[in-house]
Every structure is written in structure tokens, then in C-alpha cells.
Amino acid sequence: METRRFTVETAAAGTRLDVFLAEALGGEISRSRVKSLVEAGHARVGGRPASGAKQKLAEGDGVEIVLPAPEDPLPRPEAIPLSIVYEDSALIVVDKPAGLVVHPGAGNPDGTLVNALVAHCGPSLTGIGGVRRPGIVHRIDKDTSGLLVVAKTEAAHRSLSGQFAEHGRDGRLSRGYLAVVWGEPRPLSGIVDAALGRSTANRIKRAVVPEGRSDARHAVTHYRTLACGTAAAEAALVSCRLETGRTHQIRVHMAHLGHPLVGDPLYGAGVRTKAAKLEPAPRAVVEAFSRQALHAAELGFRHPDDDRALNFRSALPPDMTALAAALAIDLPENVTAG
Template identity: 60%
Template sequence: MALRVEPEDAGARLDQFIAAKLGGQLSRSRVQSLIERGHASVDDVSVAEPKRRVRSGESVRLAVPMPEAPEPAAEDIPLTVLFEDAELIVVDKPAGLVVHPAPGNWTGTLVNALLHHCGDSLSGINGVRRPGIVHRLDKDTSGVMVVAKTDLAHRSLAEQFAAHGRDGRMERAYLAVVWGTLPRPVGVIDAPLGRSNSDRTKRSVVPEGRPDARHAVTRYEVVERLGEQASLVACTLETGRTHQIRVHLSHIGHPLVGDDVYGAHFRSKARKLGLVGEAVERFGRQALHAFRLGFEHPATGETMLFESELPDDMRELCEALRRSSAE
């Protein structure tokens, strides 16, 4: 692509000039990398210095190479697509699907599925033809996820998730089935999270002064009391810490049904509940579903809102708990 330096552009850094002229199609860091790798020229002379100042009347060219092939392999894995356009894709992730390849899960992930589904419509994130993962759901958490297909969408969505709705652009809400009856119909759990002292793979509520303490706030509202044994709760996040909802609800004495990491001490409770206990054992995961996701479209500025109904396994779990209270 060729760009002409107008009088008002004179004196700008080469990387700033190109990034501005492209209107956000490429990030400044991506432009810098391309210049340093020899993909830019001024008046047909190669330039590898991003800080070089441009002069009025110069012709600047930037050659953007085709995105490199992705390392994960594309796999034909069924997806429930709620929305898709040139910038992004919104999917309803099933429980049991890992989001990103990692040791022990190099295949069969959401990324593998998206590489197959999206194909050449992925314009590339930082020069690599791959989907842009801007947030994650645990393997056993189901629900709505948005994934970027372009650099522009990746940057915008990452900024929105980093703000956690404080700027009004994003909304995230979850449904959880928790043990017991919460003392209040609505509440706020404001407790910092850090690594567990007993298991470095887990998170726990920690003192504010601890070096790894991270501010964490979860708001909850009881949607339905499922008898005396459990409750259906809606949760919204003001922060986005790892395992935040699971740790916070366990901290106040109401861990998620089926959560063997943060609610293992309730396993014996389930076994005493007869048919309900059998239903919990069959459920086999933490009862958490990301049912609502709202955000601002990166390209159009339109407010997007997507919702997903409770998956069959959570709905059947709720029905079993309701029946137990009526018997």
C-alpha cells in the first residue's frame, strides 16, 4: 500500500504516520515490527527505522505479508455460532471444550475449531492467521464467548474486557447453581484473590496487603431457591480474575454444585441426598454458565448483546433439585 505524506503530516514518526493513515487497521506495534523487518520504504528506498521522520511530498510504502500459517491445526469440530461477521465471531461454548491449546490439550480445542470454521476469513492477529482470544471460559464452564478475527477487533475487545464494564461498553453475566440458601437475595462479594497457599494451581481469598493480592468484586442476585439444598444465582463481574465466581461463592459458604476444586467439602453432602445426589454425581462439572455477553462492536460501534439459555445438563440439575423440595 502507498501513502503520500501531506504537509500536515510532516515531522511525524514513520510508524505513527503509517498507523494513523491506516485508521487502526494495524496496531502501532505491528507497524513497528513490519518496518524493522524491512517491509517499509520511502520514495522506493527501504527504511528500517520506525522513528524516522517523514517529510512532505514523500511516498511511503508498506508491504504487509500474508499471515503466517497457524501452529494449531484446523479441526472440524461442531460449533454453535450466534453471530459472525468480518471482524468477530460469537459462539455458545459447550461444557468440556478447552478454549486454547496447551500441554495436555493440543487438539480438540475451540481454537482448533475456529481455525477450521473461519478459514481464510481470519485476517490475522499480529501477522498470524489465528483467532484472537480476548477472554476465556474454564473447560467445564459453558456459555457465550466472543473471538476476534482481525487486529482491530482484537485491540478493541481486549480494551473492553480490561475495563470490565466500567466504561459502559461491556456486560458479562453468569448463572450458577450453588449449595444452600444465600442469606440475602442480592449481595456484593468484595474480596481480593491470589494464589492458594496449599495448591499453586488454585486461587483463594487473600489479605489485601499480600504481594499477589488482586482486587476482585462479584455481584450476585438469587434467581430461584431450589428447595433448601441449593439456589440458582446470577452473577456479574466488576473484575475478571481467574476462577473469580467459583472462589468468591465458595468463600461465603455457597460453592458451585459440582465444583470439585472449590467445593470438594460438599461432595459428602451430595451423597446424602438420595436421587438428588445421584443427579449431582451425573452432572460431573461445576454448575456455571455464561448466559449473557454484551459489548460494543469494534468497527461499527453498535451495541451487541447475546444470551444463551441454560444448557440441558444444568436445566436437568435444577429440575432434580426442585423435585426434591416438593417431595
């Protein structure tokens, strides 16, 4: 337990208690968290228990709030190896391998990135919503590899969540992905502006839907072809940048163009015959590739504490490098180095 004490100055007279405390604490915890603490009896005004979060303050009032120690995390810590790209007191950037689920859920109660982060970060997780846990502000699919930033404090969680909510429209956030797709996109670069919603044929899948449909979500992907394979392979390495962040967005948009990701079990079923037409050696590599060929290669954002621009790159992982080689795609140097 920690008790913080403040005195109400003239300028703050007449302010609601929860608003005053949220500002006095410098954004250390959210206003909703402050409100819940006040309502739970953790605040006093003038030496008496606060009457509620909306209590109006008078000049000279002494205000106290007790900050309970963060509760133990619900996901149990697990010593899962992590590839850490950057870490400080506010956040951690990891390079997630394919096959690792980000957050515990139905069917994946443990063995996730969150379990690994709880074990790795330990006491440096200062508590988000009163629980000592990592703050997940964005996710990538289990079988997508690449860069993720995770908050370690409540203030960092709010800042990063705000940046991801803007999807880069305000210039603070940038995300770049690398994908190996079937075929050679024409034109070689372009923009896919097509709303996404749940597929009516398969509830697990997303699909391009009319803008007016009730579940339609605006989705925009910018793509650029970086390298093409031989004519026989009919595959290409594509860079994708997100203007929005919808579930399966790149996978659906590239399939919508007629160029699904190699290995994609949901959206690439229609081009399985392409693999069957390959020579035995590349065919064996493609058929053994058991995930969608998608890698979160670039991530940029502003640091929550001092607004520094942070930018990170992750090299194409070995399995995608081998896949590209099998499909005779001559990889540019900038994708094979982080």
C-alpha cells in the first residue's frame, strides 16, 4: 500500500475528486482506475472518507488516496524464451516467433506471449487496471511472426493504445509487413480500400463486404511488390503497410486481389494447385510451410514518456527466407537484415 497526499490549490477548487486525483497523479493511473479506488473507500478528503468520485473540492482541502499494490497477474508466469528487441521501464518490444499465441484465451490458457512476459518482466510490471500484467495494445496472428510492442505501465498502455487507435493517421505510428504471395500483383503497387466483415460462409474468416453492411469495417492496405520469382514459380515478395488494423486484413486484402499468401490455410485454399505444378524440390518446401507467409518487419511509434520516435526492424525469419529461395525470389538486402 502507498498513500499519496495533496492539497487543493485555488485553481483546483470546485473540481471533482476523481478528476483532481487523476491530474495530481500525473497520469500514473487512469481516471477510471482512480474512480474505482475512490468508490472502494481508498480516498479521504479533509481527513474523512470521500463521499464519492464526484465530490467537489474546496480550496485548502487535504486529499489522500491509498494506492494498493498491484494484484498478482492472472496469467501464470512461464519461462518461455523471448527475442527482446528493446526494453525500458515503460515498454518492451519483442520479435514474436510464428506459432506463439499473444494472449491467453479459449483453447490457449497458457504457453502464450503474455505468460512469457509475466515471467520475464516480473516486478517491473507496475500494474494496469490494478493488476500486475503486460499491457497488450496490438496483436498479430499466432502464425504471423514479427514485432510487437507491449506496455509495462498504465500510462504507457494509454499512450500506446491511443497511437494504435489512430492507425498512423497522426504520423506517430507506422507498421510494415512482408508477405510471400502467389502470383505477381498487377499493378506492382497499389492501395486496397475494401471494407471487411465476418464471412457468411465461415465465421472464423473475414471477407470483403459492402460498406453498408452492419458489420463492415473500413480497411485500407498499401502494398508494393519488392521482388518476383521465376515465371514457373509465380510468386512474389510484397511489402504491406496498414492504414487500418482489422483482423486478418493483409491476408484478406491480398486474397481479394487474387494473390493470397503462400501457406495461408484460410484464404489460400483456392490456389493449392499452384504448389502441385512446382518442381519436386520447391514443391516440398512449399508443402512443408505450415503457416501464412507473413512477417511484421517494421514498427515505429512515439515513446510514451518523452515522445521520442522509436523505429524497429526485424529481418525476414529463416522459414520465410527458405520459402522465398525455393520460389526463386531474389530477396533485397534490406529484408534479410534487421
